Amino acid sequence: xxxxxxxDMVTEKLRKEMGIVPRPLPAELTPLEKTLPPARQRYDCALxxxxxxxxxxxxxxxxxxxxxxxxxxxxxxxxxxxxxxxVAVGFVSGEKNKIAVEFEAMPLxxxxxxxxxxxxPFRKWREAIGKLPSEPITGFSQPGEVWASNLSPxxxxxxxxxxxxxxxxxxxxxxxxxxxxxxxxxxxxxxAERRRKMNAFRSEFNRNILDxxxxxxxxxxxxxxxxxxxxxxQLIYL
Numbered sequence: 001x002x003x004x005x006x007x008d009m010v011t012e013k014l015r016k017e018m019g020i021v022p023r024p025l026p027a028e029l030t031p032l033e034k035t036l037p038p039a040r041q042r043y044d045c046a047l048x049x050x051x052x053x054x055x056x057x058x059x060x061x062x063x064x065x066x067x068x069x070x071x072x073x074x075x076x077x078x079x080x081x082x083x084x085x086x087v088a089v090g091f092v093s094g095e096k097n098k099i100a101v102e103f104e105a106m107p108l109x110x111x112x113x114x115x116x117x118x119x120x121p122f123r124k125w126r127e128a129i130g131k132l133p134s135e136p137i138t139g140f141s142q143p144g145e146v147w148a149s150n151l152s153p154x155x156x157x158x159x160x161x162x163x164x165x166x167x168x169x170x171x172x173x174x175x176x177x178x179x180x181x182x183x184x185x186x187x188x189x190x191x192a193e194r195r196r197k198m199n200a201f202r203s204e205f206n207r208n209i210l211d212x213x214x215x216x217x218x219x220x221x222x223x224x225x226x227x228x229x230x231x232x233x234q235l236i237y238l
Contacts, residue, residue, distance in 0.1 A: 003091040004044075004060040006172055007070035010087075011046070011058055013173065017180055020048035020056050025234055032231065034222050039064025041222045045235060052080050052186055057235040067092050069100070074179070075238050079188040081198050083107045083118045083152070084205075084238060085179055087172055091162070098159040100137055101168055103129070103175055105154040108198045108238075121178050122154045129171050134158035144212020146205055202238040209236065 002008070014020045025047050032043040041063055048056040054075045062068040069090030076082030083105040090100040105122055107114035137159055160168055189195055210216040210232045219228040 003062075003068035004070050006087070006089045006169060007058050007060050007072065009169065009173065010070075010072050010176060013176060014048070014050070014056060018050045018053075018056075018183070020050045020053075023047040023049050023055070026230060028227060029231060029234060032223060032227065036222055039066075041218070043231075045231075047235060052077055052082065052183060054078070054238075055235070059235065061090065065093075066096075067100075073236060076186070078199075078202075079195075080186050081108050081114070081189050081194065082183065082186055083114075087175060089168060089172060091165075092159075096159070097162050099162055099165060099168055101129075101134075101156065101158055101160050103154060103156040103172075104152065105175075105179065106150055106152050108201045109194060110150070113194075118182060119153055121182060122175070125171065125174055125178055126154055126156065128174075129156055132158075132160050132164055132167060134160045143214065144208065146208040146212055150201075150205075206237040 011020075025045055029043075029045050032041075032045065034041055042061070044060040046058045048058070050056065054077050055073075056075075057071070057073040059071040059073075060068075061071060067090055069088065071086070071088040073087075074082075074085035076084075086102065086104045086106070088100070088102040092098050092100055105118060107118045135158065137157055189198065210220070210228060216228060216232065219231055223231075
């Protein structure tokens, strides 16, 4: 199986249904690659935007010869309270022979309105993926306080057996279908207090996430602080 299949599927889906268009990236990030013990790290990055969205980041990852996959992130424009979307599917061969799977739809404001708009639509989907055989992902550093304290009920981070690859990919497409329904109905936030809360969350997230995200730590260790900051500023910061 093409280990970057999720990136290819989602890129085509979002082109058709959301009209994403490419945004240029600094040459230093296309691709980002370095070989250090114990393995080569490579990130093939693509950046897009669409109406209501500041960025859609689609990244194909590879670590050595045993792990490769896709990460997709979506960030709404400043006047929208759309949740921060993260989907990652990594195929881990060798002894593990598993799929590392992560989903998150993180509201910018933690309140009843966000629960109704951005959590409830995912509940049946979350129940469905929760029925797959799985186990915790261990052996990696844990996300920091900002991330851990803002996880939504949608959050899913597990190893799933490789035999369930088709189910995982189908559930990923269903996840984006749900988000597309939310996206199409989104309107700019007019309430000044809600905008203040949104901006406060963005500022806290952007100020802390690079150092608190395990992947950010790996990027910094591998490529140095300057390139890690560039990567996050272009592809991840809200």
